[in-house]
Amino acid sequence: MHCVERKRMELTDLGDGKGIGGHITLEKLAIPGTVKVVLKGKKNIPGMDFIPVSFDCYGHPNFTSEQERLYSFKEEELRRELGEEYTPGAVIEYEEEVFDKLRVKFDSIKGLDRALFNLESLNEALRDRKRFHKAYPKEPLNSFVIFGRYNLDEWGQVWAIEAPRTVMFNMGVDVLDYDTFKSNIKEVFSLTHDKFVIPPADAVCPCCGKKFQMLDVVFGTVKRIDGKYYHDACWCNYRKLLEIDKFTRQLMSRIYKESDYKFELLSNGYCNEDCCSHIPWFLFHTIDGDIVMGWRKRVISIEWQGNYKPFDMKELFGDEDVTKWEEGEKRGIHAWGAEKAFEYLQKVVEAVNPDYSA
Numbered sequence: 460m461h462c463v464e465r466k467r468m469e470l471t472d473l474g475d476g477k478g479i480g481g482h483i484t485l486e487k488l489a490i491p492g493t494v495k496v497v498l499k500g501k502k503n504i505p506g507m508d509f510i511p512v513s514f515d516c517y518g519h520p521n522f523t524s525e526q527e528r529l530y531s532f533k534e535e536e537l538r539r540e541l542g543e544e545y546t547p548g549a550v551i552e553y554e555e556e557v558f559d560k561l562r563v564k565f566d567s568i569k570g571l572d573r574a575l576f577n578l579e580s581l582n583e584a585l586r587d588r589k590r591f592h593k594a595y596p597k598e599p600l601n602s603f604v605i606f607g608r609y610n611l612d613e614w615g616q617v618w619a620i621e622a623p624r625t626v627m628f629n630m631g632v633d634v635l636d637y638d639t640f641k642s643n644i645k646e647v648f649s650l651t652h653d654k655f656v657i658p659p660a661d662a663v664c665p666c667c668g669k670k671f672q673m674l675d676v677v678f679g680t681v682k683r684i685d686g687k688y689y690h691d692a693c694w695c696n697y698r699k700l701l702e703i704d705k706f707t708r709q710l711m712s713r714i715y716k717e718s719d720y721k722f723e724l725l726s727n728g729y730c731n732e733d734c735c736s737h738i739p740w741f742l743f744h745t746i747d748g749d750i751v752m753g754w755r756k757r758v759i760s761i762e763w764q765g766n767y768k769p770f771d772m773k774e775l776f777g778d779e780d781v782t783k784w785e786e787g788e789k790r791g792i793h794a795w796g797a798e799k800a801f802e803y804l805q806k807v808v809e810a811v812n813p814d815y816s817a
């Protein structure tokens with residue numbers, strides 16, 4: 460069927476590691492090669508064509524972020540020139556794609572069990588579930604659980620199941636329908652989008668360079684961060700090293716010469732859940748004494764320890780409208796970001812060690 464729609468281009472995360480770009484969501488499944496996008500002009504004002512750079516699993520067009528900007532500039536120009544006559548949105552023409560795959564392949568225990576053969580076949584089944592839902596929005600899919608970790612829901616979405624890990628493996632099956640899963644699991648569980656994910660078949664971990672395997676899905680060890688897929692362990696190690704670099708080379712080494720301080724890693728002093736436990740706090744041994752530092756939500760907690768040379772908190776930080784504390788010999792302050800932390804540390808060094816310069 461030939462379709463004509465009027466839709467606006469939106470700036471969005473295109474997913475699958477493609478980053479931010481323009482996207483147009485259409486009403487039906489589209490055959491990618493047939494999609495034409497035109498911002499129509501009038502009289503003496505020329506319109507503009509937009510050629511998609513890729514398509515999502517529904518055949519809906521993706522654009523670069525530059526195209527999205529050009530689209531909105533053109534829309535703005537037309538709006539100004541045409542006034543009352545202006546209608547927002549581009550005109551999109553396309554041929555509808557008829558979804559005719561056998562439903563049993565992606566919507567039955569048997570079909571999904573086969574799809575678990577490798578990442579390609581699993582991704583194809585997940586894609587088919589989404590496409591089926593787009594083609595037949597009024598017919599809910601069956602809901603399943605695979606590996607006791609992922610829920611495939613009625614609308615073609617995939618959720619991570621956060622729950623103790625004993626149930627499924629004891630059952631000895633890879634695919635269960637959701638109701639059976641629910642009636643068998645004794646523990647409380649919740650569904651999330653970000654805990655762990657199923658990576659696309661061709662995704663490569665940016666840290667170790669290895670392609671993902673089915674086993675990564677079985678064990679739920681893949682994370683998506685800013686649209687990229689990482690091995691859990693690779694990400695945690697990378698994130699930890701980034702933190703060390705921020706606190707040492709980018710911060711402390713601007714205050715003290717590298718030969719004038721050493722550091723130890725401490726466990727995260729704010730949160731020890733999975734979300735933060737790989738991000739360390741720091742104990743710095745400096746020539747002036749010890750300092751403990753680490754992120755606490757959006758502030759850096761800085762605490763000069765008892766053996767750090769004396770200074771007057773009120774005199775140095777009396778004007779700072781932030782959390783401050785003095786506990787015995789310890790003195791602390793919350794810095795709103797790395798530059799503030801640098802400023803506070805520097806101020807204290809200038810007070811206790813006036814002739815010192817890194």
Ligand SMILES: [Zn+2]
Nearest residue numbers: 664667690693
């Ligand atoms: Zn990796």
Ligand SMILES: [Zn+2]
Nearest residue numbers: 730732734735
């Ligand atoms: Zn946390």
